[in-house]
Amino acid sequence: MSELRDALEEYLAVRRSLGFTLRLPASLLRSFVSFLEANEATYITRALAVRWAEQPRDAQPATWAGRLGMVRRFARWRSVTDPRTEIPPDGLLPYRYHRSPPYIYTDDEIERLLGAAAELPSANGLKACSYSTLFGLLSVTGLRVSEALMLDRTDVDLAHGILAIRRTKFGKSRLVPIHHSTQDVLKRYDEQRTRVFPRPATSAFLLSERGGRITQWSARYTFAKLSQRIGLRAAAKGHGRGPRIHDMRHRFAARTLLQWYRTGVDVERELPRLATYLGHVHVNETYWYLEAVPELLQLATKRLVEKAEEVDS
Secondary structure: HHHHHHHHHHHHHHHOOOOOOOOHHHHHHHHHHHHHHHHOOOOHHHHHHHHHOOOOOOOOHHHHHHHHHHHHHHHHHOOOOOOOOOOOOOOOOOOOOOOOOOOOOOOOHHHHHHHHHHOOOOOHHHHHHHHHHHHHHHHHOOOHHHHHHOOEHHEEEEEOOOOEOOOOOOOOEEEEOOOOHHHHHHHHHHHHHHHHHHHHHHHOOOOOOOEEEEHHHHHHHHHHHHHOOEEEEEEOOOOOOOOOOHHHHHHHHHHHHHHHOOOOOOHHHHHHHHHHOOOOHOOOOOOHHHHHHHHHHHHHHHHHHHHHHHHHH
């Protein structure tokens, strides 16, 4: 093992001791060190760092910048013990973040997705039940996929229809009330899961067919494959391109706002409540939907014009 590779493993060990998981960064940085070794480099240089970061030529600039950022953090740490290390400066691969416009699933698309999930084969039948429940829950609650998968059985109050969301993206716990129809679906799933795994080894509410907690990778992969099967994504190797699992969250938020505007609800007053329900840190994140969904922008503009006319009259 080379000195540079030894240094990388030490760097990863130090960061993991601080609580970082580093699954993807570790894999990419090992690839970077292999790239350096293939180029007979014994220390990090800016030129090689950029060449490695831009290796996937068809990737987005944000991907290149992210890869270079991982190298930059490692290089800063490495420079303490090897002064030859060249630290890639900030802005070397600049990019402007463009938030992808939301895809608003139709009811028919959601039904077809859940139908396809319900047909997933498994030895004990739990895979189909788990994924149809997961995707259905995401579509009607707006939860992040990570939040749904991290639900423990004690977080799901089936008697009162309340979900306790913990360990969120920004560390903000919250309680999410659910509709009685969703409550009924979760009760049926709870019964099915208990029949298959009476004493599961994990506390997770949603289980894989092997009895463990469903991983985000598995959820996203299964979603992508089912989306290809029903025509939401073009058939391709891997995940392909098209509507994302996160767009279910966008669907919930956008449909809630559309319903409010159509029924005359005071959206300005209710928006902070929706932001809290969704777990947004700032209400501006919720306002984004007014700009991202054309129909919402039209309704918001119409509401402003009507208010202005009321004042003038």
